Every structure is written in structure tokens, then in C-alpha cells.
Amino acid sequence: MSLSVVQGFSKSLAMTVLSEIGDKTFFAAAILAMRHPRRLVLSGCLSALIVMTIFSALVGWAAPNLIPRAWTHHITTLLFLGFGLWSLWDAFHDGEAEELAEVEAKLDADLKANGGITKEKNKIDDDLKKQKQPILAQFFSPILLKAFSITFFGEWGDKSQLATIGLAADENPFGVVLGGIIGQTLCTTAAVLGGKSLAKQISEKMVALSGGVLFIVFGIQSFLSKVDS
Known part of the structure; x- marks a missing residue:
């Protein structure tokens, strides 16, 4: 494995883990897993x-081919520094459990809108449906599609998505994808297996601080590095 792949992998892995723990999609996966079969929730979210x-x-990889390499490098540097300051600002402002409460409220409203099905009855119905449906049909189950759509649109335009684009524009995209996927797998699996209790034990402030410092380090490194012609 080349040095560029290892560098892109390590940066992407660290960035993904620190960005996703305590994120809205993390809480969404945790709450959905309490109400629906974990296998379907994990499959949909992941x-x-x-x-x-x-x-x-892919967007980050294509960017240097569409606009000058120097521009993408400077934009990436500004993104990292900006996200670092954003994360530090979040860390020093009261926001503990706000995202959890927001996600819970949205999912509760969605549950009530669909008839107010109780958690136990929902799980029994899901188990019966799984026994009757072939494996292929479960890939199109409403639960899996719900988990997929909530996670996909929750990540769209998020800080971690924009950071991945910037990282792929400046590092080996294969390493970025590999590190991102492994990081997402670790975080999503943790969320599905016990994310709500895990999130309560981990200080959201410390995660935000760590993420902010990491982004600023990436930004400084990008600022000091030479631009490939």
C-alpha cells in the first residue's frame, strides 16, 4: 500500500470517527435500532x-480536473480550518443532548403520524414479516429504506460530507474512501448496538474539541504542504 493511500486512509478514518460520534445520523441509527430489527437498521444506515x-x-477527486489544482488545495485548507473553528465553537457552547432530543422528536412525530405503533408490537410485526419474506425482499423493506433515507439526507451537506470532498481533493481518493467506510462502519455498528447509552457516556464536548483540533491540524498541514502542479 502506497504512502499516499495510507495517509488518505488515516486522515479519513480519524476524521470520520470524530465527526460521526454524536452526530444526528448516529443518534438516528441508535433510536431506529431500538424500535426495529437491528440488522435492517444497520444495513440501511451503513x-x-x-x-x-x-x-x-468522487466529487473531491473530480474537482482538481475541473478547476485549477491550486484552488482546490486552498479551498480544502480553508474548509479544514473553518470546520475546526466550527467544532471548537460547538464545544464551548451549551449543546449537550440537543441533537439527541431533536432526532428523538422527529422520529416520535414520524411514528405518531404512522399510527402510533408501539415498540413491542412493531418488533413482533417485523419478525413475522421477516419470516414470510425471502431474503431479497427484505432489502426493499420499509424499515431498511427508512433508515437509508434518514441517514442519506441527514448527511447531505453535513460537515463530514464536505470534509470528505475536501480530503479527497487533496489526498488519495482510494485511501479516503477506505478510511471513510471503515470509520462509518465502526460508528454505525456502535450506534446500532448501543449508541444511545454510549453517547451518554462519551462527553460530546470532548468529541467536538478533538474533532476541532484534528481539523485545524489538517488545515495547517495543508497550508504548509506544496501544491502539486
Whole structure:
């Protein structure tokens, strides 16, 4: 594995883990997994994140071919520094559990709009449906599609998506995709298996601080590095 791939991989992995823990899509996966079969929720959320990661990396890879390389390099530098300051600002402002409450409210409203089905009855119905449906049909289940759509549109335009685009424009896109997918897999699996309790044990402030410092380090490194012609 070349040095450029390793560098893109390590940056993408660290960035993804610190960006996704405590994110809206993290909480959404955790809450959905409490109400629906974990396998379907994990499949839907992870599929959306993988598609988004690949798409973002492709955009970042194509950007230097559409506009001058120096421009993409400087834009990436500004993105990293801007996201770093944004994360530090979030860390020093009261926001603990706000995203969790917001996601819970949205999902509760959606649940009530669909008839107010209780969690236990919902799980029983899901189990019965799974027994009757072939494996292929489960890939088109409403639960999987719901998890996919909530995660995909929740990530669209998010800080982590824009950072992935910037990273792929400046680093090896294959390494960025590989690191992003592994990072998303770790975070989403943790969310589905016990994300709500995990999120309560981890300080959101420390995650934001760590992410902010990491983005600023990336920005400084990008600023000091030479632009490939």
C-alpha cells in the first residue's frame, strides 16, 4: 500500500470517527435500532453512508480536473480550518443532548403520524414479516429504506460530507474512501448496538474539541504542504 493511500486512509478514518460520534445520523441509527430489527437498521444506515462517502470522494477527486489544482488545495485548507473553528465553537457552547432530543422528536412525530405503533408490537410485526419474506425482499423493506433515507439526507451537506470532498481533493481518493467506510462502519455498528447509552457516556464536548483540533491540524498541514502542479 502506497504512502499516499495510507495517509488518505488515516486522515479519513480519524476524521470520520470524530465527526460521526454524536452526530444526528448516529443518534438516528441508535433510536431506529431500538424500535426495529437491528440488522435492517444497520444495513440501511451503513448503505447510505457508504454511498455518500463514495459520492463525496468522487466529487473531491473530480474537482482538481475541473478547476485549477491550486484552488482546490486552498479551498480544502480553508474548509479544514473553518470546520475546526466550527467544532471548537460547538464545544464551548451549551449543546449537550440537543441533537439527541431533536432526532428523538422527529422520529416520535414520524411514528405518531404512522399510527402510533408501539415498540413491542412493531418488533413482533417485523419478525413475522421477516419470516414470510425471502431474503431479497427484505432489502426493499420499509424499515431498511427508512433508515437509508434518514441517514442519506441527514448527511447531505453535513460537515463530514464536505470534509470528505475536501480530503479527497487533496489526498488519495482510494485511501479516503477506505478510511471513510471503515470509520462509518465502526460508528454505525456502535450506534446500532448501543449508541444511545454510549453517547451518554462519551462527553460530546470532548468529541467536538478533538474533532476541532484534528481539523485545524489538517488545515495547517495543508497550508504548509506544496501544491502539486
